Each structure stands twice: as C-alpha cells, then as structure tokens.
Amino acid sequence: MRISENKIEEIRITANIVDVISEYVQLRKRGKNYIGLCPFHSEKTPSFTVSEEKQMFNCFGCHKGGNVYKFLMEYEKISFIESVQELAQKYGINIELDEESSGRQSEQEILYDINTEAARYFSNNLLNHPETEIAREYFQKRKIKPQTLRSFGLGYAFPGWDHFVNYAQERKIDLERAIALGLIGQSTDGRLYDKFPGRIIFPIFSPNGRVVAFAGRIIENKENAAKYLNSPESLIYIKGRILYGLSHAKDEIRKLDKAILVEGYMDLISLHQSGIKNVVAVSGTALTEEQVQLLSRYTKNVVLLFDADTAGIKASMRSIELLLKKDMEIKIASLPAGEDPDSFVNNYGREKFEEVIKKAQNFLEYQSAYFESKGMFDDPSKTAEAIRELVKPVSIINDELKRSLLIKTIAKKFNLREKLLENELDKAIQSAGKQITNEERIKNKELIKKNVETKLQNDKKISPRILRLEKEIIKLLFEGNKEVVEYISSRIPIEDFSAEAHTKIAELVYNACNNNEEIIAGSLIEKINNEELQLFIRDLIFDKYSISRNWEDIYPGLPHEKILQKISVDTVKRYLVEKINYIIKINLKLIESTEDENERFELMKLISNLEKEKMKVKQETNLES
Numbered sequence: 001m002r003i004s005e006n007k008i009e010e011i012r013i014t015a016n017i018v019d020v021i022s023e024y025v026q027l028r029k030r031g032k033n034y035i036g037l038c039p040f041h042s043e044k045t046p047s048f049t050v051s052e053e054k055q056m057f058n059c060f061g062c063h064k065g066g067n068v069y070k071f072l073m074e075y076e077k078i079s080f081i082e083s084v085q086e087l088a089q090k091y092g093i094n095i096e097l098d099e100e101s102s103g104r105q106s107e108q109e110i111l112y113d114i115n116t117e118a119a120r121y122f123s124n125n126l127l128n129h130p131e132t133e134i135a136r137e138y139f140q141k142r143k144i145k146p147q148t149l150r151s152f153g154l155g156y157a158f159p160g161w162d163h164f165v166n167y168a169q170e171r172k173i174d175l176e177r178a179i180a181l182g183l184i185g186q187s188t189d190g191r192l193y194d195k196f197p198g199r200i201i202f203p204i205f206s207p208n209g210r211v212v213a214f215a216g217r218i219i220e221n222k223e224n225a226a227k228y229l230n231s232p233e234s235l236i237y238i239k240g241r242i243l244y245g246l247s248h249a250k251d252e253i254r255k256l257d258k259a260i261l262v263e264g265y266m267d268l269i270s271l272h273q274s275g276i277k278n279v280v281a282v283s284g285t286a287l288t289e290e291q292v293q294l295l296s297r298y299t300k301n302v303v304l305l306f307d308a309d310t311a312g313i314k315a316s317m318r319s320i321e322l323l324l325k326k327d328m329e330i331k332i333a334s335l336p337a338g339e340d341p342d343s344f345v346n347n348y349g350r351e352k353f354e355e356v357i358k359k360a361q362n363f364l365e366y367q368s369a370y371f372e373s374k375g376m377f378d379d380p381s382k383t384a385e386a387i388r389e390l391v392k393p394v395s396i397i398n399d400e401l402k403r404s405l406l407i408k409t410i411a412k413k414f415n416l417r418e419k420l421l422e423n424e425l426d427k428a429i430q431s432a433g434k435q436i437t438n439e440e441r442i443k444n445k446e447l448i449k450k451n452v453e454t455k456l457q458n459d460k461k462i463s464p465r466i467l468r469l470e471k472e473i474i475k476l477l478f479e480g481n482k483e484v485v486e487y488i489s490s491r492i493p494i495e496d497f498s499a500e501a502h503t504k505i506a507e508l509v510y511n512a513c514n515n516n517e518e519i520i521a522g523s524l525i526e527k528i529n530n531e532e533l534q535l536f537i538r539d540l541i542f543d544k545y546s547i548s549r550n551w552e553d554i555y556p557g558l559p560h561e562k563i564l565q566k567i568s569v570d571t572v573k574r575y576l577v578e579k580i581n582y583i584i585k586i587n588l589k590l591i592e593s594t595e596d597e598n599e600r601f602e603l604m605k606l607i608s609n610l611e612k613e614k615m616k617v618k619q620e621t622n623l624e625s
C-alpha cells in the first residue's frame with residue numbers, strides 16, 4: 001500500500017506529538033519543552049525531551065529521536081507505513097482512497113500477503129484434507145481442539161518435495177519472494193522444493209497479528225531432521241524482535257498487568273486453550289533485549305516458566321539479567337520434574353497451574369535455592385562464589401532502594417554482614433559500568449567497520465602509510481620475542497589488520513604465542529601452505545620492507561630486547577594513531593554527505609570518541625605485560 005506524501009503530512013500535523021507520546025510516557029512541562037523518562041533506555045532522571053514547537057522528540061541519553069512516526073516505529077517496533085496507518089485510524093483520517101488510486105503495494109505488504117496465503121494453505125491442509133489424518137491425530141493426542149487450531153492458524157505441510165511449489169505456481173505467488181521468505185528452497189541446479197515438507201506449521205505473528213514467519217515441527221522423528229525448522233530472517237521478520245503469541249496475549253497481559261514467559265509454542269497454545277492467556281513464548285532463541293523491550297510495553301511484571309532441566313535453568317538465569325536491566329519485576333515459577341507447561345496444564349488443569357504461578361519465587365530465592373541444591377553453601381570457597389553470583393543481578397537494578405532491600409534479604413538469608421555484601425555490590429556495579437562502555441565500544445566498532453568497508457568498496461585502496469606500518473608490525477611479530485607478541489596482540493586484534501596477508505600471519509603468530517610455542521619464523525612458515533604468503537613473509541623478514549633499519553643507532557647502549565620493546569610500543573602507537581586518523585577522515589566525509597540529522601549526530605559522537613581514544617593511545621608509553 002502506498003500513502004501519498006500529502007496524506008502523510010496531513011496525519012503528522014493532526015497528530016500532535018505531545019499527545020501521542022503522552023499515551024506512552026509520562027511527560028511534564030519544562031520551559032518550552034516536555035520531559036519524561038526515556039522509554040528506550042532505563043534511566044532515573046529524565047533525558048527524554050519532546051518539543052511541541054518542532055514536533056520532534058530527542059533523548060540525550062540514548063540519542064534516539066525523530067518525529068511522531070519515528071516514535072511509534074521505535075516504540076511499537078512497527079514499520080513506517082504501519083505507524084502512519086495507526087495514527088490515521090486514531091485520528092479518523094481516511095487513507096483508503098490513496099490505496100485504491102495508487103494501487104501499488106509496498107514490498108512489506110507483498111511479503112505479508114504471501115505469508116498470509118501460505119498460512120491459509122497450510123491451515124486448510126490440516127483442517128480439511130482427507131489425507132492429513134496424521135497431523136490431526138498429532139493435535140488430538142496433545143488435546144488441542146479444532147477451535148484452537150484455527151485461532152492460532154496452525155497448519156500442515158504435505159510430505160513430498162513440491163506440493164507448496166505447485167500451489168504457489170498455480171496461485172501466481174512470486175517465487176523469488178517465496179524463496180526469500182523461506183517457504184521455498186532452490187537447489188544449485190535451479191530446482192524448486194518445499195521447505196517444510198511433512199511438518200506441523202506454526203505461523204508466527206507480529207504484535208499486530210500479521211504473519212511474519214513460520215515454524216515447522218516434525219511429526220515423526222526422522223534421523224538427521226531438525227525437530228523445528230524456522231523461517232529465515234527477512235524484510236518482515238527479525239527473530240529477536242518477535243515474541244510468539246504476543247498478538248494473542250497482549251490484551252490479557254495489559255489487563256492482568258502480568259506476563260508469563262514460556263519456552264515453547266505448544267506450551268503457549270495449551271495454556272491459552274485452558275484459559276491462561278497472558279502468555280508469550282521465546283521459542284527457539286534465547287531471550288533478547290529487544291524482546292524484553294517489546295514486552296515491557298505491556299507490563300513490567302514477568303513470571304518465567306522455563307523447563308526444570310539444566311538448559312531451562314541456564315536460560316532463566318540469563319533472562320533474569322536482561323529483564324532486570326529493563327526494570328522488570330521478575331518471578332520464577334517451577335513445575336514438578338518431568339513436566340512442562342503443556343503437559344502440566346493438560347494433566348492437572350488451570351487451577352493447579354495458577355497455584356504454580358502464585359507460588360513463583362523472586363529471582364534471589366530461585367537462584368539461592370539452585371546454588372543450595374548444588375551444595376555451594378556447604379563449602380566456604382564456593383559460598384563466596386555463590387554470593388558474588390547472587391549480587392551480580394542485584395547490581396543491574398537501577399533502583400537504589402530496591403537494591404538495598406535485596407542486599408538485606410541476602411544478608412539475612414546467609415547470615416552475612418551487610419557491609420561485606422555492599423562491598424561486593426560496589427565491585428559488581430563498577431564492572432557493570434565498564435560493561436556499558438564496552439557495549440558502546442562494540443557499537444562504535446560495528447559502525448566503523450561499516451563505514452570503512454563502504455569507503456574501501458568505493459576506491460579499493462587502503463592508506464599506504466597504514467599498510468607500511470602494518471608491515472613493520474608483522475615484522476616485529478617475527479622477532480621471536482614473546483612479550484612483544486603479547487603486547488601487539490593485546491593492542492591489535494587479528495581482525496583489525498587491513499591486509500589479508502597480515503591477518504593470516506598475525507593469526508599464525510598469535511596462536512603460536514597462545515600455545516606457548518616458540519615464535520621462530522622458520523618453524524611458523526611451515527604452517528603456511530600458500531607459497532605466495534611464504535614468500536611475502538620471507539621478504540618481510542629479510543628486511544625488504546623495513547623502515548627502521550637502524551634501531552640500534554636510535555637507542556645506543558640499550559640491550560637488544562629493550563630496544564625491541566621500545567620500537568614495538570612506538571610502532572604500534574604510530575599505527576593506531578594513523579588508523580584512527582584515517583577512520584576519522586572517512587567519517588568526516590560521511591558527515592558532509594549525509595542529510596540525516598540522526599546519522600550526523602551519531603557520526604559526530606563517534607568522532608569525538610575516536611579523538612578521545614587517540615589521546616589515550618598517545619599517552620601510552622610503556623610496554624605492559
């Protein structure tokens with residue numbers, strides 16, 4: 001569907017950004033603007049600002065910002081068109097006319113339509129086809145009623161290799177797109193085949209109830225066949241951003257102000273059928289930050305109900321941290337051994353299940369019970385470790401009062417001095433603080449990589465100065481000095497070398513060093529099968545590329561090892577500075593060429609971080625081991 005520019009502008013003007021955002025964020029007036037707690041990152045003092053005058057929002061903390069559409073897209077994780085539609089509907093603006101007059105669909109809409117048609121086909125197979133008794137039996141055995149099958153759009157794909165392909169061809173479904181959506185596969189000789197043959201089909205819905213992907217579960221256990229097969233990510237499906245069942249559960253979650261998080265599709269479907277409808281499933285992936293963000297739109301109260309096996313416990317522990325970071329209230333419910341939510345609710349019914357949920361423990365009780373069961377409190381050395389583990393999640397909580405209450409709980413439970421725990425907590429908070437900058441560093445790194453790659457695609461040339469210094473560093477790696485190799489490897493990760501040959505050589509030497517092998521060029525070179533690369537190393541070692549031939553002259557009287565170390569520090573420093581300058585230059589160019597305010601801002605932030613990093617590099621003087 002295409003909506004005209006005029007219409008988009010009309011809707012934007014009608015929908016006052018302050019009104020719209022006020023429905024999601026508590027805003028109060030400050031001067032000309034409105035401020036509130038940012039919904040996109042956790043904070044205690046408001047840095048989220050809305051300007052009525054400019055009809056824009058901006059967060060000074062996480063740097064998200066834009067107009068009213070951008071807000072809805074970010075907040076509800078929906079597409080631009082969906083955000084326009086949502087506001088049009090809300091303000092009673094008719095956009096149907098445009099739809100008819102233009103007749104053009106967006107790529108997303110076309111993909112949704114293909115998935116919807118496929119879902120109908122699979123569902124029809126399951127419900128109405130005489131030859132699909134096996135699939136219906138499967139659901140009968142699991143006590144799923146026909147009405148539930150319909151409500152979740154469950155289906156079945158025929159065994160064989162081209163049932164769906166034929167159907168798609170008959171219905172003139174675009175095959176390229178069906179391939180992109182993972183409904184159809186294509187072999188190297190060009191033959192098309194069905195991707196889900198012989199599988200039960202679970203359509204996966206967006207929060208708005210559109211089919212974005214499919215999961216196929218095998219009915220008969222076959223060797224070499226995965227139990228579940230999922231659609232690949234596509235324009236309309238990003239795995240970590242979807243919670244299975246949310247479109248069915250969101251109203252009830254809001255109503256009860258509580259969500260139950262389970263692991264599997266069938267768990268969710270059985271619970272829903274028995275009347276417990278505030279359930280979502282992570283299904284397939286570990287819980288992601290984006291899923292938590294999505295869920296936090298509907299409630300802050302989550303009960304984790306994962307399987308009682310080791311994998312389930314691990315998944316719970318991991319999820320706890322993510323949920324705490326988003327200020328969620330977490331409880332953990334446990335089922336008797338050998339039961340999963342699906343079996344439990346079928347065996348014991350809704351009331352018993354609700355008792356289990358009522359008895360859910362807070363995460364500290366849960367974790368300490370787990371450590372207790374592992375015998376960690378019987379052994380003093382392990383007790384210390386257990387306490388550190390218990391304090392770690394507490395450090396993630398933003399609310400200081402809540403933190404100190406939890407610390408008191410732990411202290412009481414294990415008969416410990418509070419002061420001791422507070423010290424542990426301080427340590428954990430500090431290292432959590434470090435983690436945030438690490439995250440930012442990773443983000444910067446990705447951005448840099450992207451920008452440098454784009455630049456290299458355009459002119460295929462790496463700066464000759466960088467290459468020359470890199471060669472010098474590679475040469476130093478072959479000097480047979482372990483400290484030097486350790487130093488260089490700590491400053492320059494393998495993937496940071498610009499030339500492929502350098503990457504390969506660095507990897508070889510770093511590995512040798514890690515394995516405590518002697519770093520001798522002659523033996524290392526044996527491990528290289530590539531003759532060209534061997535030659536390259538030889539040339540390098542025999543001084544062909546050297547720019548610092550007269551080391552001994554520069555530092556007269558110093559022992560060779562010391563000179564080598566000085567040279568290494570100096571060369572690495574020059575290399576890093578050169579590289580940072582190069583990256584800054586690329587990003588400055590990008591700033592000039594971009595029109596996007598947000599992007600420009602991101603780039604400026606990146607450059608300022610790079611300048612800081614450069615200062616840090618320049619101040620480094622010693623070779624530390």
Ligand SMILES: [Zn+2]
Nearest residue numbers: 038041059062
């Ligand atoms: Zn923010």
